[in-house]
Amino acid sequence: MRSYSYILVALCLCWGCKEKSTRKKENDTIVQDSVITTESTVVKIKEVPKKKVPELASLPDTLFIRLADYSDGFAYDMRYATENNFLKEQVYDCAECYTRVKTAKALLKANAEFKKHGVKIKFFDCYRPNSVQYKMWKIVPNPQYVANPKKGSIHNKGGAVDITLETLDGLELDMGTDFDFFGKRAYHDMTDLPQEILDNRTLLKETMEKFGFWSIRTEWWHYNLSAASNDPVANFKWECE
Template sequence: MKQLRELTPLLPEGTIVDLKYATSDNFTGEVLYTGEDTVAKLLEPAAYALAYAAQLMIKPGLFLVVWDAHRPVEAHNKLVAFHKGPDNYVLDPDKSMHPKGLAVDVTLADKNGNLLDMATGFDRFGSEAHDGAEGLSWQQQMNRKLLKEFMKEAGFVVWPYEWWHFNFVGFPPNR
């Protein structure tokens, strides 16, 4: 079995880890992660790649905020059962990268810990959360683009339906 790696020791100072499913601040309104599941983890290559992305963000005065990482299958099944919308928002566990430790939900914060305006929050299901959504302000578009560029540099690609969701695909060939 591949090794999951705890994120916090790898991430630069200033990174915020706020696992939304370890709290009731998510679309279910329930705490889904308890015990060991409240520790943010990814498969080792993805964990190191995320640390690299977080390091890139520091120079322009930004910090990574981690909302979700590896998701236990049991918790993922609860999300599938709870979600009543289109399937492309909460995939079955065999299709989702979260239970595999290869997906992360993130955003950006400024040096004071204030979240950058991305037009929607976490777990907002609808077209305004899509990558490339129309009707966003110029600043919201630029904030999303910046996050996407940092994550791409580290080997992550954005999920088309959620601007905050990134799947690890590996470091680009030129890295």
């Protein structure tokens, strides 16, 4: 009986060695029941909490917010975060679209209206820190193309956006020129264009005006929120991840 017990103990010890050996072959790590076990640590796996975004209605109208935190219904082609712009240089560290809260509210309403027509807003530029305005001015110091940073532009106030429209399937509408085309073909009063282009521009302009934005004659893509005209020039900068 005693010898039988010795054999049983030996078998158990041998099984333990095999188990230990198997575990080491798995880079000393075992995952079981949501627990990671290593030679030196035991760490419980916890779900990373999602970033809690405050309700837009609860925020001050002049606060800057990241538009993508409040809707996934927009499209983006942030040109100044690339070299694909009239400056031929990247002036943003990373691509983000920030606006003041009141601008965001108006954009959300306008986009809901556009979706009734099967299209949505696509952004080329949004809020622009004044330090970026200085970068642009250094590259092109011409007020015909770049606002003087000493005075600033409504982009620096968080109340201007450069936009176009694309279908809900991601097809950009024909507006007659590319973004930042500085010529008469980009003017709102240019009527010597195919009817489809005129209709696209009219849809963009009339809808934006309906929700408190106004355009400038020479750029079909540029819209200013009237309620933001008197806001101060800002230099708020977002963090790049």
